[in-house]
Amino acid sequence: MSIENVAPPDLIRVDNLSKHFPITRGTLFRRETGAVKAVDRVSFSVSPGKTLGLVGESGCGKSTVGRLLVRLINASDGTIWMDGTDITNISGSDLFRRRRDLQFVFQDPMSSLNPRARVDSIIAEPLIVRGSEAAACRHRVAELLELVGLSPSHARRFPHEFSGGQRQRVGIARALATNPRFIVCDEAVSALDVSVQAQIINLLKRLQSEMGLSYLFVAHDLSVVKHISDEVAVMYLGRIVEIGDKHKVYARPAHPYTQALLSAVPRHGSVARRGAGRQVLTGELPNPINPPGGCPFHTRCPQAMPRCAIERPELVHVANGQQAACHLLE
Ligand SMILES: Nc1ncnc2c1ncn2[C@@H]1O[C@H](COP(=O)(O)OP(=O)(O)OP(=O)(O)O)[C@@H](O)[C@H]1O
Numbered sequence: 508m509s510i511e512n513v514a515p516p517d518l519i520r521v522d523n524l525s526k527h528f529p530i531t532r533g534t535l536f537r538r539e540t541g542a543v544k545a546v547d548r549v550s551f552s553v554s555p556g557k558t559l560g561l562v563g564e565s566g567c568g569k570s571t572v573g574r575l576l577v578r579l580i581n582a583s584d585g586t587i588w589m590d591g592t593d594i595t596n597i598s599g600s601d602l603f604r605r606r607r608d609l610q611f612v613f614q615d616p617m618s619s620l621n622p623r624a625r626v627d628s629i630i631a632e633p634l635i636v637r638g639s640e641a642a643a644c645r646h647r648v649a650e651l652l653e654l655v656g657l658s659p660s661h662a663r664r665f666p667h668e669f670s671g672g673q674r675q676r677v678g679i680a681r682a683l684a685t686n687p688r689f690i691v692c693d694e695a696v697s698a699l700d701v702s703v704q705a706q707i708i709n710l711l712k713r714l715q716s717e718m719g720l721s722y723l724f725v726a727h728d729l730s731v732v733k734h735i736s737d738e739v740a741v742m743y744l745g746r747i748v749e750i751g752d753k754h755k756v757y758a759r760p761a762h763p764y765t766q767a768l769l770s771a772v773p774r775h776g777s778v779a780r781r782g783a784g785r786q787v788l789t790g791e792l793p794n795p796i797n798p799p800g801g802c803p804f805h806t807r808c809p810q811a812m813p814r815c816a817i818e819r820p821e822l823v824h825v826a827n828g829q830q831a832a833c834h835l836l837e
Pocket residue numbers: 528529543544545563564565566567568569570571572727795796
């Protein structure tokens with residue numbers, strides 16, 4: 508086989524990744540009474556320099572996926588590969604070394620940044636824990652502030668002296684300090700005004716093309732991830748129900764849940780899709796502690812059939828190239 512025919516290896520790949528949080532009862536003698544399947548057998552990959560958008564309603568497991576990937580929490584089951592190496596259970600110095608490459612940008616910069624620390628020490632902290640000297644840190648902080656579109660003269664300010672968008676730039680600068688290769692952006696623009704969202708997304712895209720970064724970009728709705736993602740994954744109650752190339756998923760969503768989410772997305776800056784083909788998402792999201800049997804979406808699905816309450820659909824390849832988990836597609 509010639510070298511040119513070999514596809515570049517995935518930067519990140521997860522296979523059947525699961526995270527179950529135990530539910531406990533009792534105050535004195537705590538006992539386990541069950542588990543929330545926050546993430547349930549999720550598989551996907553992210554190529555170098557690419558973005559996977561991860562969307563779904565509140566509580567579907569998006570942040571848990573992100574926290575698993577950067578190893579802030581341990582998986583209950585499944586495997587996380589980075590550059591072809593299994594990093595699922597690494598710890599100690601192996602994990603410390605890997606963390607340089609795996610960073611996280613949070614939704615609320617004010618709560619994720621120490622309000623009493625000045626911006627230079629917030630950004631330099633990941634370098635200080637790695638033993639960088641003061642002069643090198645100062646130089647790197649100035650470089651990072653410029654990289655994210657802030658003035659190095661603002662290094663001695665406190666987070667509250669910046670606007671929301673500027674604080675998010677500080678969060679991004681901190682995430683970039685160790686020169687990572689993969690960043691989880693967890694609702695990184697969700698709290699910002701639409702115009703500021705666009706500026707931060709443009710910044711993330713520029714940094715990606717300049718530095719070859721890969722992102723997992725988490726958001727509630729499909730409109731936010733549209734402009735930054737190469738691939739999109741849609742989660743429902745801990746599982747991926749559809750995943751595929753962004754253009755294909757947006758043009759021809761295969762899963763009824765994706766269709767409903769897209770129906771709610773304003774098109775061309777106007778109102779959401781109307782009339783024929785529009786699907787309105789009704790009903791409450793089921794309690795993840797006690798999810799419905801069969802297809803977990805059957806309690807809200809406008810196309811549900813009797814078998815949907817009994818049989819759980821698995822992800823299958825659909826004609827359009829993406830994968831979706833729905834009996835209508837089998
Ligand atoms: N540490 C924890 N202990 C117990 N349950 C947890 C824990 N963290 C998350 N969960 C539960 O796991 C499920 C998934 O949570 P997660 O925060 O990943 O969802 P999410 O999609 O990020 O939601 P949101 O959009 O609101 O941020 C939820 O039911 C949540 O209550």
